[in-house]
Amino acid sequence: MASSALEDLSFHINLKISTIKKTLQLRNIGQEPSLKSMLSKIGQEMVLLHDLLNKMEVEVQQHEKLKNMLKELQKSVERDQTEVQHLRENIPPHLPKPTRSCVAGLTVKREDQTKVVEPECAKKPTKEPRLIKEAPLITAEEFESVPAYMKGRLTYDQINAVVQEMNKAVVGKYKILHQPLKSMNAAVRNLYHRYLEEETKDTKGQFFIVEADIKEFTQLKVDKRFHSILNILRHCQRVREIRGSRLVRYVIC
The missing domain is CATH 1.20.5 (Single alpha-helices involved in coiled-coils or other helix-helix interfaces)
Known part of the structure; x- marks a missing residue:
């Protein structure tokens, strides 16, 4: 030994x-x-x-995601096929007849009189939901067109991850702005009033967030790396900045 x-x-x-x-x-x-x-x-x-x-690593990751999505889709199709086969083999001999309560313009005869019955189940038209503008993800072609000094070691996925997080902050903010005041608690109402104070004549009709919103709704760190990605997003026309009152407003393009 x-x-x-x-x-x-x-x-x-x-x-x-x-x-x-x-x-x-x-x-x-x-x-x-x-x-x-x-x-x-x-x-x-x-x-x-x-x-x-x-670049090869990014491509491999994308193909891996696509492979997983295809597997899930295959499982879903197989489940649907099994259910359809089961329904086909177990069709009931007597199917219920359709009801007449919701048939528009139904004619009913009573004692030689004819009248038109109005539909009873007509619903009031619902309000269309307000749309919230979100920044589209960066495409592979756009990523390739970004100058090398801007990208540094940043990857395609890292940039789009920030886009998704910023969209999350935009949606979180404007859901509160579209919410009725009566339904808000004290904390949400404070956010609502802050949002109104941050509006300017230049932001009218625009969707924007500030650093406080990013910290409120996401786990992003507003550091040097974040600002490097913002430069790329400005270059790709996903966001633009409006400054004023000691605030930087990131407007969705």
Whole structure:
């Protein structure tokens, strides 16, 4: 056992020495003027290779998501097929006759008199829901068109994740603004009044949020990375800024 352990230790030490020698040799080679340009090219190729690997990783993730969605769709279709087959094999011999209570313009004869019965189940028209504008996700083509100095190490998925979170904040804010005052508690009413105070003549008819809304409705950190993504969203015309009263309003384009 002692001999084996000693051999392992010796091998480990020799391996470390060999690694150090190779490192020193590479460092010395790097100082030669004739090889500096070659090493620079190798470095550039490594950067391009790293970007290519990032793109491949994004593509693999998207294909993985698509595969999972197709699996779920297949399961759903199989369930529907089973239910349809069951219904087909178990059709009841006597089906109920349709009722007449909701038939518009039904004619009823009573003692040689004819009158038109108005439909009893007509419902009052419901109010159309107010639409809340959301920013569309960035497309792959748009992502490719963003300058490299803007993107840095940011990925396509990271940018669209921020778009989705900002949309969540927009929906959360304007649901409160469209809510009747009587149904609000004290906390929601405070938010409602803050939203009204943040409106200006430039934001009339626009959908916008501020940093406080992002913190209220999302888990996003308003940091340097977030502002880098905002630059990309402005470049792709997803948001624009309106400044005033010490506030930056992010308007959905």
